[in-house]
Amino acid sequence: MKVCTAQMASAWEDPGANLAKAALLAGSAKAKGAGLICFPEQFVTGWSPHSSLFAEDPDGPTVSALRDLARDHSISIVGSYIQKHDPRPLNTAVAIDAGGSVVASFSKIHPFSPGGEDLHYDPGDHISVFSVEGVRFGIAICYDLRFAPLFRVYERQGVHCVLVPSAWPCSRTRSWELLIAARALDNQFYVIGCNPTGTTPVDRYCGHSLSADPVGVVISRGGEAEELVMTDVDPARVEATRARMPVERDRRPDLYHQFLSEADP
Helix, strand or coil: CEEEEEECCCCCCCHHHHHHHHHHHHHHHHHCCCCEEECCCCCCCCCCCCCCCCCECCCCHHHHHHHHHHHHHCCEEEEEEEECCCCCCEEEEEEECCCCCEEEEEECCCCCHHHCHHHCCCCCCCCCEEEECCEEEEECCHHHHHCHHHHHHHHHCCCCEEEEECCCEHHHHHHHHHHHHHHHHHHCCEEEEECCEEECCCCEEECCCEEECCCCCEEEECCCCCEEEEEECCHHHHHHHHHHCCHHHHCCHHHHHHHHHHHCC
16 A cells, blocks of 8 residues: 655644644545555644643544544544643544544653653553554554664554654754664564655754655655655565565564673672
């Protein structure tokens, strides 16, 4: 199937304008043959590590609007928003099928502590897996990309592709590229990162939405401007790669746990 990453510049804290743009992008993605479109992290407002001004319930205006978009364009959607939660909000991405039903919800497990997000957001505590057109997807959000064990869990869940809506700044573009390729190579599946472009009060973003295949080769890459980046995802390639190079079979988790135990003070 074709997956589209919507590399867009968000109007700062203007949900109406951003959802209107999302509607146009969803229509264009469908016309290009995409079965799923993924938007950047908190694209409806622009990512902020501390603001909860637009926090809403899971049946609030953002998710409702995305459900309508999915139905209107007969396309699956992954979109990220600020979810109300006690005591602090969650940075959450939802997956919506082409019929407009929410099929998965994932909250960022690792809030970005260097930017203070961990002081203003609660961490998520579960993974999320869903399927579209025979492809099994997982979700991670931005800083989660740096934590290899999370992606290992998705590999054990039989995922073919992990989608990573992000707000990764220009200053760390090289890390972004390396981490997407590494997570794909480590786990022998596709990793697709969706990143914004433009400047907000928080940082400057240079796009470079990126996809890597099950051998860690970059197969699609956006530039620095707004654009739709298309990626073909083939579950058969995942299975063929794992059959040819049986990394999972050759792992030694018993020894790894022993070594970690010995390393603890």
